[in-house]
Amino acid sequence: MTLKDTLREAGIVGAGGAGFPSYMKLAEGADTLLINAVECEPLLYTDYILLRERMPHILRGAAAVMKEYHIPRAMVCMKQHTVEALGLEDGAELAAHVTLKQLPNVYPMGDEISMIYEATGRVVRPGALPITAGVIVFNAETACNIAYAAKNGTPVTDKWLTIGGAVEKPLVVCCPVGTTVRELFAFYGITVPEEHVVLDGGPSMGKIIPWQTAVVRKNTKALLILPKNIPAVVSKMTGIKAAINRCGSNCCQCTRCTDMCPRNLLGYPLEPHRMVRSVTTVAEVSPEMVKAATLCCGCGICELAACCQGISPKMIIDEFKKILAKNKLRYVAEEDVTPSPDRAYRVLPSDRWASLLGVSAYDKRGERDNRVISPEAVTIYLSQHIGAPSLPLVKEGDTVTKGQPVAAAAEGLSVPQHASIDGQVTLVDHEKIIIERV
Ligand code: SF4
Numbered sequence: 001m002t003l004k005d006t007l008r009e010a011g012i013v014g015a016g017g018a019g020f021p022s023y024m025k026l027a028e029g030a031d032t033l034l035i036n037a038v039e040c041e042p043l044l045y046t047d048y049i050l051l052r053e054r055m056p057h058i059l060r061g062a063a064a065v066m067k068e069y070h071i072p073r074a075m076v077c078m079k080q081h082t083v084e085a086l087g088l089e090d091g092a093e094l095a096a097h098v099t100l101k102q103l104p105n106v107y108p109m110g111d112e113i114s115m116i117y118e119a120t121g122r123v124v125r126p127g128a129l130p131i132t133a134g135v136i137v138f139n140a141e142t143a144c145n146i147a148y149a150a151k152n153g154t155p156v157t158d159k160w161l162t163i164g165g166a167v168e169k170p171l172v173v174c175c176p177v178g179t180t181v182r183e184l185f186a187f188y189g190i191t192v193p194e195e196h197v198v199l200d201g202g203p204s205m206g207k208i209i210p211w212q213t214a215v216v217r218k219n220t221k222a223l224l225i226l227p228k229n230i231p232a233v234v235s236k237m238t239g240i241k242a243a244i245n246r247c248g249s250n251c252c253q254c255t256r257c258t259d260m261c262p263r264n265l266l267g268y269p270l271e272p273h274r275m276v277r278s279v280t281t282v283a284e285v286s287p288e289m290v291k292a293a294t295l296c297c298g299c300g301i302c303e304l305a306a307c308c309q310g311i312s313p314k315m316i317i318d319e320f321k322k323i324l325a326k327n328k329l330r331y332v333a334e335e336d337v338t339p340s341p342d343r344a345y346r347v348l349p350s351d352r353w354a355s356l357l358g359v360s361a362y363d364k365r366g367e368r369d370n371r372v373i374s375p376e377a378v379t380i381y382l383s384q385h386i387g388a389p390s391l392p393l394v395k396e397g398d399t400v401t402k403g404q405p406v407a408a409a410a411e412g413l414s415v416p417q418h419a420s421i422d423g424q425v426t427l428v429d430h431e432k433i434i435i436e437r438v
């Protein structure tokens, strides 16, 4: 079996982002493998703990990819504060042909396109995949999962994540995929105070979840408990109608949102101020300008760092993205682009970003909690990844063991799902499989 088939069979998807199936990233033609351990968002320490406790696995995963695809070099990318906390140095040789690459403490350094530029000096052509620039990128946890799968086909059944925010001390834990957030919090003694919400993900790009019913997914990197009144949460609670109204009445077209956009600073034709203007001035709309919405990485800088009028260009762009996705449209550049000469002066320091989000007070380094939860039940969603939902292989009443496939990959872009505990299947429907411990 090829490594690509192994990754697909093991159900490996990006562990720290949108859940892109990892097998689809594997292709011939790369000369550089990047392991993304930069922990892009404030309050997250999952990568730091993995680097500290699972470095051999991360390196084995990298070696498996390098060997199969004849990639001559790899870099494990970390921010300066992580390098220092681990007692390592920029440029350190971590394994044969694998070095440590220290990247600056700026946001959004975990954005694949920004990271590739900082680590290699290459700009991925707008709309193209990293492989076109000779680069493959995997998250540190994904590299661990590749190591397990490459060794003996072990599938993804467990998830590492940070439990942070308004907690006594942030924890990094590992639990079965599909564990309910409610049971997880109860096990680790975490409470959610009044007037607080729970985010799945970081304070910038995470989503507010109904934590009483939500479960840990394959791409859950953090569960953060945050007050409702900080900018990071207020912005997520603002509706699209209010966002559109503000565009018309408040935007002074200062272009600050475009000037600070990390993708625009790399030369991408993404201009959030024009997206905002297009909401009220239809004459401004051109197909290429709208399609450029697909180049947005969703960092939120235009909304929380750039705009002083309370406008969210990001929210407008998200609406454009939905329409474009429905119509299968995206921006693809025909020519290379070059970064702005001002980029070095306009990048946003991570500390400043944490302050703008209102989360600086919660930024304490997370520590590993070794207690292992054995949940009473897990919910395995059929769509925990980008692509077609998986197809159930089991029926109610079936007995399953941990690691057993319970849903097959669908046609096209898709991955299978596996039981994350031993137990009995008690529910199968169009979106999930519930397994209860017996
Ligand atoms: S920063 Fe705000 S006011 Fe300025 S152009 Fe962008 S949306 Fe308009």
Ligand code: SF4
Pocket (backbone or CB within 6 Å): 257, 260, 261, 262, 263, 264, 270, 272, 295, 296, 297, 298, 299, 300, 301, 302, 303, 313, 314, 317
């Ligand atoms: S969210 Fe705003 S700043 Fe970030 S990439 Fe998108 S348009 Fe640019």
